[in-house]
Amino acid sequence: MKNLEHIGIAVKSIEASIPLFSKLLNTEPYKEEFVEGEKVRTLFFNCGNVKIELLESISEDGAIAKFIEKRGEGIHHLAFEVEDIHQEMLRMKEEGFTLLNEQPKTGADNKQICFLHPKTTGGTLIELCQENKKGS
Numbered sequence: 001m002k003n004l005e006h007i008g009i010a011v012k013s014i015e016a017s018i019p020l021f022s023k024l025l026n027t028e029p030y031k032e033e034f035v036e037g038e039k040v041r042t043l044f045f046n047c048g049n050v051k052i053e054l055l056e057s058i059s060e061d062g063a064i065a066k067f068i069e070k071r072g073e074g075i076h077h078l079a080f081e082v083e084d085i086h087q088e089m090l091r092m093k094e095e096g097f098t099l100l101n102e103q104p105k106t107g108a109d110n111k112q113i114c115f116l117h118p119k120t121t122g123g124t125l126i127e128l129c130q131e132n133k134k135g136s
Helices: 014-025 063-071 085-094
Strands: 003-010 031-035 040-047 050-057 074-081 111-116 126-131
Touching: 003 063, 003 126, 014 040, 014 050, 050 063, 063 074, 085 111, 085 126
Parallel strands: 003 050, 074 126
Antiparallel strands: 003 074, 031 040, 040 050, 111 126
16 A cells, blocks of 8 residues: 545535635645445545545445444545555455455555454545556
């Protein structure tokens, strides 16, 4: 794993959260994106070497809606940038971690992603992410 790429925070409303995070981080968001496959709307803030990703569900049956219903708003996942997502997924599997998807999926911010089940990572949802190569 290369570095902590971003911290995902589940929110009920991105609009309601922008003033709070803009004041807290002393910056404005730089990118908004919808990820239909994940049923989520995302908004990114740059915060030094790490991004903050706000996640709002666009569907009542989406993973973020279920997370908020169960746990409330707050940190949803930690995302780590990897050099080769396929290789890292294989390594994680060999190390005994449970992958939530067997193949990388398209995520926000031009990334291929894979999540590790929190039951195998000490209770924290971990995302592996790799920048899509140009032309991918």
